[in-house]
Amino acid sequence: MVAIFPLITIFAPLLGTLLISLFWRDLGDRVARLGIAALWCSALTSLATLAVVLSGDTIQLALIGTPSGTMTYTVMVDRLAAVMMALISLVSLIIHVYSERYMVGDAGYVRFFALLGGLTFVLLSLVSSGNLFWLFVCWHLVTWLLATLLVCNPDSRAARDAGQKTFWVQSFGDAAFAVALLVLYGSYGTWDMTDLFARLQTAPAPLTVWPGLQWECDVPLVVTLLLVLSVMTKSAQFPFHFWLIGTIEAPTPVSALMHAGIVNAGGFLVNRLAPLFGLAPTTLHLMFVIGGITALIGATAMLTQTSVKRRLVYSTMGQMGYMVMECGLGAFALAVFHLCAHGLFKATLFLNSGSVIHKARTEFKLPPVGRADEAHTFSPMTWTTGLVATLVLPLVILLVVHGVVSIPLQDAQGAVIFLFFGWVTTSQAMFTLYRLHTGASWAVSLTMLGTLAFIGLTYLWAGEAFTHLLFPGTGIAESYLRAAEWNRSFFELVIGLAAILIVGAWGMIYGKAKGVSLLMPDWIETMRVRAYVMFLNGLYVEDLVRMIGRVAFRR
Numbered sequence: 001m002v003a004i005f006p007l008i009t010i011f012a013p014l015l016g017t018l019l020i021s022l023f024w025r026d027l028g029d030r031v032a033r034l035g036i037a038a039l040w041c042s043a044l045t046s047l048a049t050l051a052v053v054l055s056g057d058t059i060q061l062a063l064i065g066t067p068s069g070t071m072t073y074t075v076m077v078d079r080l081a082a083v084m085m086a087l088i089s090l091v092s093l094i095i096h097v098y099s100e101r102y103m104v105g106d107a108g109y110v111r112f113f114a115l116l117g118g119l120t121f122v123l124l125s126l127v128s129s130g131n132l133f134w135l136f137v138c139w140h141l142v143t144w145l146l147a148t149l150l151v152c153n154p155d156s157r158a159a160r161d162a163g164q165k166t167f168w169v170q171s172f173g174d175a176a177f178a179v180a181l182l183v184l185y186g187s188y189g190t191w192d193m194t195d196l197f198a199r200l201q202t203a204p205a206p207l208t209v210w211p212g213l214q215w216e217c218d219v220p221l222v223v224t225l226l227l228v229l230s231v232m233t234k235s236a237q238f239p240f241h242f243w244l245i246g247t248i249e250a251p252t253p254v255s256a257l258m259h260a261g262i263v264n265a266g267g268f269l270v271n272r273l274a275p276l277f278g279l280a281p282t283t284l285h286l287m288f289v290i291g292g293i294t295a296l297i298g299a300t301a302m303l304t305q306t307s308v309k310r311r312l313v314y315s316t317m318g319q320m321g322y323m324v325m326e327c328g329l330g331a332f333a334l335a336v337f338h339l340c341a342h343g344l345f346k347a348t349l350f351l352n353s354g355s356v357i358h359k360a361r362t363e364f365k366l367p368p369v370g371r372a373d374e375a376h377t378f379s380p381m382t383w384t385t386g387l388v389a390t391l392v393l394p395l396v397i398l399l400v401v402h403g404v405v406s407i408p409l410q411d412a413q414g415a416v417i418f419l420f421f422g423w424v425t426t427s428q429a430m431f432t433l434y435r436l437h438t439g440a441s442w443a444v445s446l447t448m449l450g451t452l453a454f455i456g457l458t459y460l461w462a463g464e465a466f467t468h469l470l471f472p473g474t475g476i477a478e479s480y481l482r483a484a485e486w487n488r489s490f491f492e493l494v495i496g497l498a499a500i501l502i503v504g505a506w507g508m509i510y511g512k513a514k515g516v517s518l519l520m521p522d523w524i525e526t527m528r529v530r531a532y533v534m535f536l537n538g539l540y541v542e543d544l545v546r547m548i549g550r551v552a553f554r555r
Helices: 004-055 079-102 109-128 130-148 156-189 193-199 219-234 244-248 252-260 264-272 281-304 308-328 334-363 380-405 413-435 442-470 478-485 488-513 522-535 538-552
Strands: 059-062 073-077 206-210 213-215
Touching: 004 059, 004 073, 004 079, 004 109, 073 109, 079 109, 079 252, 079 264, 079 334, 079 442, 109 156, 109 252, 109 264, 130 219, 130 252, 130 264, 130 538, 156 193, 156 219, 156 244, 156 264, 193 252, 206 219, 219 264, 219 281, 219 380, 244 252, 244 308, 252 264, 252 308, 252 334, 264 308, 264 334, 281 308, 281 522, 334 442, 334 478, 380 413, 380 442, 413 442, 413 488, 488 522, 522 538
Parallel strands: none
Antiparallel strands: 059 073, 206 213
């Protein structure tokens, strides 16, 4: 009986899409209500499915069978799938309700709701698939449907270009996914995930590239590297992020669904195939580097943008980089927690961006006239005490919080890296007070420290709870963290150099706020201005791709 809940969750949006496609002439503008009703059914049953899975075992259903069982369409709803189904259906429901009035008067009103329901169905099928072949089919269908939704206004050349770029970039990653499937099947002889995870513990068969020609290789390494390429294109990792920038031409509901759900697909894929990625430490190290570079570029570019939507797009890029970096650390459950939190708040930001832009246009105000900063007297004792306190207090707070949550720092490099990033983030917030010249207020400083302690405790507690939710009562989560560990000497060297560079930059920022100009040489200011221009233009990646496209088109 409980198996009916996931089936309703998955197929209710498809039923709504079919009814809209068949009876759109009779329904008119009421197609939105039909789509909303279908999503209400999907959202409510997804919550019921989540409750059933959390209190029992995984739900598995074979819907479409083949004689060999290789390509049997299997619905596998474990804890990961149940969480993702609840997230997708709830976000899609909110977007459907928002779009009912937002899309009024649009020429593609009916087509929009049909495609939106169809895309929701495909996403739900993707996260609940128990067979890699059908997961790939859904993965590629997402590419087609997203590219189609982006061109809601076919008269806009920018929208058409965005749709084409999205399709070709993501199809490139889909091709890598297809090759990975062939390698997996040639080595293990199955696409069924349950069988595949069991066979991963045995030695794979040699690949037959050509009759009589066999290829000995590290199958988990080759397959995961191919899958990482697909993750990079779907989740907008550098340098494949440029397709995401052009999607600001799409209607706001499409942007909300894309940033809240579709770009998170990379993190889901890594978690779904976690046993495979756990056998490829080199791939995990590469993912950490890719995610770190993407997070740094995305966050920096976001700070330079003048457009609200471009800021949100680069923010998503940075968050996806952080999510991939978490996967590279072996913190798979934390990456799922991150993508769920990001999906909820980013959907809200995009749906609210229209009103913010409208208010800025109708209530236009010039920024206040800049005033000269007050002269600061330099006191070595005050300067040193303030700098040390700003560096030490956030570290003490984080160590106390880690002790309360009982995270073993000495046993996992991933925990040390998360502590390092937490220290960087909280210290940066403290330095912001000095740049705003509010650091002298004890009330502000103490409020900031208390807030940071509360946020750190909440985040770490939620991350640990989510880890136990997805990996209950086993040591699987710890084994993934150990698989992602680096060489200890290299790890300590990287952390040490990063700390020295960051503390040096903070010293210059703090010195400038306190009137110590000697700590900020002129050549650094020149480099800062040039870097600002480069990040404002997105490191010219879009221009380079556009130039390559023009050359290829001429030829």
